[in-house]
Structure formats: structure tokens, C-alpha cells
Amino acid sequence: MPASPAASRTATEREPVPKTGAARRRAGRPAAAVLDLAGITAAALRLIGKNGYDGLTMAALARSLHVAPSALYNHVESKRDVLLLVEDHxxxxxxxxxxxxxxxxxxxxxxxxxxxxxxxxxxxxxxxxxxxxxxxxxxxxxxxxxxxxxxxxxxxxxxxxxxxxxxxxxxxxxxxxxxxxxxxxxxxxxxxxxxxxxxxxxxxxxxxxxxxxxxxxxxxxxxxxxxxxxxxxx
The missing domain is CATH 1.10.357.10 (Tetracycline Repressor, domain 2)
Incomplete structure (x- = not known):
């Protein structure tokens, strides 16, 4: 016997059909940390290579990492800390x-x-x-x-x-x-x-x-x- 429209709709709501393409990240805090020191170092090197040393600012670095400056400051306190990471690398x-x-x-x-x-x-x-x-x-x-x-x-x-x-x-x-x-x-x-x-x-x-x-x-x-x-x- 065919399922009623209401029953079909309920089943669809329980089991959403997966969409093709890249999955969208759910809102809220990501499961893994977005930033780490290695990523900050690599981004700083790319920024300097593209725009020179004067182009390395905390704001520009945050933009290149697609994060807010406040997230960047959770890992480094200042531009000098970034330079130390680069120097050590x-x-x-x-x-x-x-x-x-x-x-x-x-x-x-x-x-x-x-x-x-x-x-x-x-x-x-x-x-x-x-x-x-x-x-x-x-x-x-x-x-x-x-x-x-x-x-x-x-x-x-x-x-x-x-x-x-x-x-x-x-x-x-x-x-x-x-x-x-x-x-x-x-x-x-x-x-x-x-x-x-x-x-x-x-x-x-x-x-x-x-x-x-x-x-x-x-x-x-x-x-x-x-x-x-x-x-x-x-």
C-alpha cells in the first residue's frame, strides 16, 4: 500500500537526502582548531613574499588566514612573536x-x-x-x-x-x-x-x-x- 504524503514527508525529514558537492560546515565552533603555529608561520611567509615585510601586519595576517584578529591573538601576542616563528622556521x-x-x-x-x-x-x-x-x-x-x-x-x-x-x-x-x-x-x-x-x-x-x-x-x-x-x- 503506498505511503501517505504525510508519512513520506516524515520519512524525508528524518533522513535528509545528502547534497552533492562540498559539505557545508555547521554553525558554531569547529571541531578542530582553525589555527596553529605552523599555519601562522606559513601564512606570514607567504604574505611577506607577496607584499614585503611592510605588508606583514597582524590585521593582514588574520585576513590571509580567514580569521578574526582576536583568534590570531590566541596564539601569538604580537608581531614580534610572528617574526620569531618565521626566524625559527x-x-x-x-x-x-x-x-x-x-x-x-x-x-x-x-x-x-x-x-x-x-x-x-x-x-x-x-x-x-x-x-x-x-x-x-x-x-x-x-x-x-x-x-x-x-x-x-x-x-x-x-x-x-x-x-x-x-x-x-x-x-x-x-x-x-x-x-x-x-x-x-x-x-x-x-x-x-x-x-x-x-x-x-x-x-x-x-x-x-x-x-x-x-x-x-x-x-x-x-x-x-x-x-x-x-x-x-x-
Missing amino acids: LTALVDVTAFAAEPWESAVRKWAWSYRDVFAEHTPLIPVIAVLPVTDAPQTLAMYETVSAGFRAAGFPEERIVSAIVALESFIFGSAYDVTAPADIFDSGSMAESTPSFTGAVRSLAALRHEKPADVAFSLGLEALIAGFGALRE
Whole structure:
């Protein structure tokens, strides 16, 4: 016997027919947290990569995460906290493993190349991170601890270790910018005839067909620093 219209309607109300496509989230608090520190870090990096450091504001970060600023402040107290997350994320990518197994010169070489390559991908952050205190940044402090221990084990006077690391970092950060510099950065243009020595030196770089000028410059400077600092070892 066919079901009455009322009975059919009651059955339909009990068992709604699923709709095709993505299910809509029910109103109210979501079952899982919308934000976490890894997501905030990734969003901050994307924002800086797109709009530069000045584009990183707490309001812009919240918008990019599709949350209210109040939700963001449940995880970080300030923009400085976000920068510490970013700093730690990038520093964790720097390879320091050679300090535990290889001679000091080789370890510094591998660390410096890795450090330069990481920050060459994030040059807008260099002016900020270069002067950002490392307080409460565990990954950054872990890197400095490993490098410092390597310097100490190699016979460096303790009072020279931090200064040597800072000098290397200054060179590394500057070299990271050089990686992304335009190919014609040293083109003297209409002043070529009045700057023959410099212009000739620039043109001679064409002989380095299979090497990137930025890599050649970095290698040259790094080896000079390694040799110079080596004289400080006891």
C-alpha cells in the first residue's frame, strides 16, 4: 500500500537526502582548531613574499588566514612573536650537521652556503631578522649553539667566537641579496670609457660561462674569511 504524503514527508525529514558537492560546515565552533603555529608561520611567509615585510601586519595576517584578529591573538601576542616563528622556521632549514662530523673549515663552508641559500629565498626578511633578538627562539639558539661549539672545539678563543659568527653572517646576508641581483647590475653604460678598469673587469666575467657570478663572489669571500679566521685558532 503506498505511503501517505504525510508519512513520506516524515520519512524525508528524518533522513535528509545528502547534497552533492562540498559539505557545508555547521554553525558554531569547529571541531578542530582553525589555527596553529605552523599555519601562522606559513601564512606570514607567504604574505611577506607577496607584499614585503611592510605588508606583514597582524590585521593582514588574520585576513590571509580567514580569521578574526582576536583568534590570531590566541596564539601569538604580537608581531614580534610572528617574526620569531618565521626566524625559527628559516633557521631550522640551515644545515649545521657538518660541525659534528667534519673539520672546522668544511663545517663552516657547508653552514655558510646553506645559510646563504635559505635567505636568498627570503631577502625581504634579512633587515628584520639580522637585528631581531634571539630570545625565546629555540631553533635559532640551537643553531648558534652548534656553531659556537664547533668554533670552540676548533680552538677559537671564546671571546672571539660570537664576533666571528657575526662577521660571517654579515657576509652571508649581503651575499643572499647578490643572488637575486639583476644580471646587469654592474653595467657602466655610457660611462664605460671613463671607467675602463672596472668595465673591463665586469666584461671578463663572461668567461665564467658555467658559474654564476654570485656563487663565484661568495666562494671567494668565504674562503678568505675561513683562511683569515683560521689564524685565530689556538
